[in-house]
Every structure is written in C-alpha cells, then in structure tokens.
Amino acid sequence: MRREAGEAIARRRRELGLTLGQVAQEMEVSDGYVWKLEKGLVNLRNISYGRMRALLKALRWTPEEFTQATGIPVPGLTAEEVPGAPPVPLLKVPLVGSKEYLILGLPGWEVDPRNLRAMVHEKGFAIFREGTEPQPGELAIAQRMDTSELRFVRFLGLNSRRSYVVEGPDGAAPPLTLEKKDWTLHQVVGEVRVHRD
Helix, strand or coil, rough: HHHHHHHHHHHHHHHCCHHHHHHHHHHHHCCCHHHHHCHHHCHHHHHHHHHHHHHHHHCCCCCCHHHHHCCCCCHHHHCCCCCCCCCCEEEEEECCCEEECCCCCCCCCCCCCCEEEEEEECCCEEEEECCCCCCCCCCCEEEEECCCCEEEEEEEEEEECEEEEEECCCCCCCCCEECCCCCCEEEEEEEECCCCC
8 A cells, every 4th residue: 555655646746747856845854755755665644744734735736636546544634624625825925815825736627736826816716827927918916025915917018117017807907017126927827716695
C-alpha cells in the first residue's frame, strides 16, 4: 500500500511539472523526505496534520483526490467536513471580506492548477493565474505590492506613462490608473458564481 501511494505522489508531481526540490520547498521539508514519500518509505497514515496539508497544497490535491489516488484517508479533511472540496485559504488581505485562495481542484475544468489562485468577491470567486498578465479587455486581479491588497478589475490597456488603466469588472466605475511600480496584474481564467437565496 505504501509503495502504491508513493507512486501516486510521484506521478502527481510529474503531471504538475514539479521537481522534488520544488515540492520540498513548498512543504518546508528536505528533498530526501519527498523522495522517501515517493518511494513509500514514509507511513502516510502517521504524518502530522500540518505536513499532510502541506503535501496536498504542494501537489494541488483536494483531500478526496488524494484519497482516491493513494487509498489513504485524510484525517480531519474528509469529504463530509469539506463539502464540494472548496479552496484552502492562504492569505487574508486588508480589504474587508476579501481573501486569496489556492485552487486545489475544479470539477470539469481542464486547467493546469499550477499558480492558480482565487479571490472572493461579492458574486463568488475570481480565479486567476498568478504571474500571468492579462490582455487588454480581459478581467484581471490587481495586486498592490506593498499591502497585498487585491482588486477585481477589467484591464483596459497601458497609458502613455506605461501605467495600467483598469475599470470595475462590470464597467460601472470610471477608469482608474494603477502605477506599475505599485501594482501587478494577474490574468483571470474563470469565475465561480455563488448564488445566495
């Protein structure tokens, strides 16, 4: 069972195009530890809750996907406790009610999960690819570098000073200029709308 679980972990890492070192760095463990995981030399049933969450985060796995791939249940992260496999909160940002999330999986989406994040907004989640700039006219997440403030916007283009020109996602607010030295834009790849009754 350990060997099969280790093979599933190695396969997932390769599918994501990650090195042992990248997984180790995200988990804050040694390369050797990840190697032992992949060789089935670590009993996954006995690792700490924090280390299990770090493994899931590093490999962009929901608890259900991990259990399905490895046959190992994840204590404290069962399907009953995590209905619909929601994203895992990563960062609370200064804007009231805004959070950044790591996307572990999206049912039915053929999207590479590497560098995917989501931001909560009033209508649901804006899913964005960190480090990929949008094209003019596309939805984007503007991130203020000094405070990690996030804004859901539509990128209109660059002005003569090479600053970003953006507007609200629905076009209701007037255009706004964001200086490149203070802000970075991330491309929105999709939205998940949440309907509240």
